[in-house]
Amino acid sequence: MNEPRRPRHPGEGGYARGEETRRKLIDAAISLFGQHGFAGASTRDIAARAGVNAPALQYYFENKEGVYRACAEAIVDDALQVLEPALLRAQATLKDENASQEALIEAFVALQCTIADLMFKKGRETDRRLFFAREQGGGEPEIGTQVLRERLRAPMNKVNAALVARITGRAENDPLTIVRMISMWGQYFAFHVARESTLSMLGWGDIDGENAEFVKTVVSAQTRLLLNSWRNEA
Structure with a gap:
């Protein structure tokens, strides 16, 4: 294509x-x-x-491929408006050779919370969630995946892997580092991808307001606990 x-x-x-x-x-x-x-x-x-x-x-x-690419670009542009400040702060923390382990952990947690804010944002999230699900499932135009990977996923993954690596004393490309990073982000993806199931189990009508803050508080505590335990292994 x-x-x-x-x-x-x-x-x-x-x-x-x-x-x-x-x-x-x-x-x-x-x-x-x-x-x-x-x-x-x-x-x-x-x-x-x-x-x-x-x-x-x-x-x-020009054509349907062109509008598909524009959709991916628009999704990235909107996401970066929310994510970029936390991403830049995390990058600055990584550049600081004297950054404490606590500062590195809080930078990771801040990125998680910012992603959660984006996932739980009311409005057009349902359409975008379905767009992402189909794109991740394969069979959609590669240009969409390329835009999402190069402009959004790769920068986020790089920073998150670097944070986990600094905290745990392992290499960024160590499979254990990558699996740990993915598993921690998976805590939020369950609420995003399996939204209806999670709402049903919790008896909630939506994940917003106090419900969203509750999820963020629980996940943040779990993330700090995991990162601190892995830090102690180093």
């Missing part, structure tokens, strides 16, 4: 209106790609869901 070219933008006069139309198309596409997959979502259906004429999609994105 050829990589689509970057989407077009309108001239200065219609920029605001053009960006609004483009965003409507992306939101509609994320929803339909999540519900029906790339193969099952037609450009005509995406345009209809967005309330625009079908040629508008070709104008902004």
